[in-house]
Amino acid sequence: MIIKSNGRDVILSNISDFDIEKTFDCGQCFRFDPPENTLFIEKRTVFSGVAFGRYIEFEQPTPDTLIIKDCSIEEYESIWKRFLALDIDYNKINSDILCEMQDDSHMHTAIKVGNGIRILLQDPWEAVCSFIISQNNNIPRIKKIIKTLSMMFGSEIVTPNGVYHTFPTPQSLYEAGIDKIAEARVGYRAKHIYDAAKKVSLGQVNLDEIKNLTTEDATKALCEINGIGPKVAACALLFGFEKYDVFPIDVWMKKVLLKYYPDKDIDFFGKYRGIAQQYLFYYERYIAANDSLAV
DNA sequence: CGCCAGGCGGGGG
DNA sequence: CCCCCGCCTGGC
Numbered sequence: 001m002i003i004k005s006n007g008r009d010v011i012l013s014n015i016s017d018f019d020i021e022k023t024f025d026c027g028q029c030f031r032f033d034p035p036e037n038t039l040f041i042e043k044r045t046v047f048s049g050v051a052f053g054r055y056i057e058f059e060q061p062t063p064d065t066l067i068i069k070d071c072s073i074e075e076y077e078s079i080w081k082r083f084l085a086l087d088i089d090y091n092k093i094n095s096d097i098l099c100e101m102q103d104d105s106h107m108h109t110a111i112k113v114g115n116g117i118r119i120l121l122q123d124p125w126e127a128v129c130s131f132i133i134s135q136n137n138n139i140p141r142i143k144k145i146i147k148t149l150s151m152m153f154g155s156e157i158v159t160p161n162g163v164y165h166t167f168p169t170p171q172s173l174y175e176a177g178i179d180k181i182a183e184a185r186v187g188y189r190a191k192h193i194y195d196a197a198k199k200v201s202l203g204q205v206n207l208d209e210i211k212n213l214t215t216e217d218a219t220k221a222l223c224e225i226n227g228i229g230p231k232v233a234a235c236a237l238l239f240g241f242e243k244y245d246v247f248p249i250d251v252w253m254k255k256v257l258l259k260y261y262p263d264k265d266i267d268f269f270g271k272y273r274g275i276a277q278q279y280l281f282y283y284e285r286y287i288a289a290n291d292s293l294a295v
Numbered sequence: 296c297g298c299c300a301g302g303c304g305g306g307g308g
Numbered sequence: 309c310c311c312c313c314g315c316c317t318g319g320c
Contacts, residue, residue, distance in 0.1 A: 027301065131301090138300040141318065187316025192303085229303050250301035281301085298320090308311080 001086070003073065010068040010076045017090035019116025020047055020060040026282050028239045029120055030130055030143045031150075031167070050150070052079050052123055053166045055159045063116075085118040093272055097279075100270030106260045107276060110283035117282055119275055120239060124207040125200060126167045127240025128222065131232045132192050148184040149193075152176075173197035192227025199225055215243045238274040247273045256280045 002013045024032045024047045032049035048057035048069075057069040058080075068080055081087050094111050101107050122130075134142050146167070153168035153176055173181060174197040182190035199205040205225060210218045215237060222233040234248035247266050249257070260280075261268065269276045 135302040136300065136315075137302090137317085138319085141300080144318095182316090185317065188303095188314095189316075227303065231302055235301080248301080252301065300317100300319095303315095304313105306311105306313090308309100 003076070005073050008070060010071045010073055010080075012066040012068070012086070013064060015064050015066055015086065017094070017116060018060070018066065018084070018086065018118060019063070020045060020058055020066070022114060022117045022282065023084070023120065026114075026117055026278060027139060028235075028278070029122060030139070030146050048161065050157065050164050050166055051083055051126075054079070055157045055161075055164045056080065057161070058084075082121050085121060088118070090118065093275060097270055097272050097276045100272075101268065101276070106283075107279070110279040113286055114279040114282040117278055119244070119278060121242055122240045123167065124211065124236070124240040125170055127236045128196060128200075128207070128225070128228070129167070129170075129173075129193060131235040131239075132196055132225075132227045133186060133189055134235070135189065135192075135227065135232055137189075145184055145186050149173075149181070149186070152180070152184055170197040170200040174201040189227060192225070195226040196228070211241050215245050218243060219246070234274075238278075244272050244274045247277050250281075252281055252284050253277060256284050 001015050004011045004013070021044045023029075025044075029049075031051065032047045034044040034046055035048070045061060046057065046059045048055070050056075056071065059067040059069065061067065066084075066086075068076055071080065094115070098104070098107060098111065130142070130146060133145050137145075147165075150165035150167055153172045154165035157164045157166060173193060178190050178194045181193050186193060196205075200207060205221060210221050213221060218237055218241065219230070219233045222228050222236060223230070228236070231248055231250060234246040237243035237246045238248060247253075247269065257264075266273060
């Protein structure tokens with residue numbers, strides 16, 4: 001990978017195993033979108049949004065080039081390289097997954113189809129809160145709720161592309177209270193979001209410490225928050241705490257397990273089972289989407 | 296209208 | 309201990 005700056009943007013060339021569309025479209029992140037005028041059918045190569053308190057725009061004009069707009073090399077190195085997981089060798093991870101799974105044929109196909117997906121490293125609090133919101137909910141509505149909460153309780157970022165808002169801090173949501181949070185149309189999740197905000201604000205749940213715990217202990221710690229169970233904890237740990245050995249099981253993964261792996265247990269998927277899960281998840285939804293187009 | 300959407304918590308068996 | 313139901317809301 002070659003890192004260069006043209007004085008305005010950071011330009012990465014010779015990148016591999018990175019697909020911006022798959023990465024931002026696989027249900028792990030709710031705050032990045034293509035420009036509004038992008039047609040659904042065309043390949044989407046530009047995604048922009050807010051993370052870590054900043055507005056940022058990414059463009060992948062060719063498979064091996066990534067442009068990070070209005071960004072210095074320093075900012076790339078300290079924030080976006082980690083966020084996009086560009087410091088991680090996915091070629092090696094993919095072969096490790098296949099090796100541990102004894103070259104399982106379904107996994108082989110899923111990796112082929114999903115190649116380029118990267119597990120983003122999002123802000124821990126944002127991941128916790130976002131996946132509390134995700135329970136019993138669909139992606140468009142999750143996105144809408146997070147946008148509303150950010151507008152109500154985040155701080156404003158003015159950009160040439162419009163006004164954006166940072167993700168609300170635990171403190172701002174704690175101060176807001178359940179009733180104000182409920183005005184974002186979050187439904188019964190208001191008390192869950194509030195409980196999370198309260199416990200994180202008061203230090204009853206320490207997200208920095210959770211980072212250093214084993215996956216098992218980290219899961220227990222997160223489940224102290226009302227509204228966090230095994231599924232939400234697993235997603236938060238995978239997408240916000242760099243825990244690759246969790247295995248979120250949702251309705252899609254239940255289908256996958258039943259269909260391809262009826263007699264396997266979780267250990268079969270190896271130490272990168274969180275990433276393996278993401279490939280299988282993407283693959284199953286890809287098949288479902290193609291089936292519905294074919295009819 | 297009813298059902299469902301990337302679950303969880305509480306109650307009853 | 310496990311199973312199962314209700315839950316806010318919006319889209320179909």
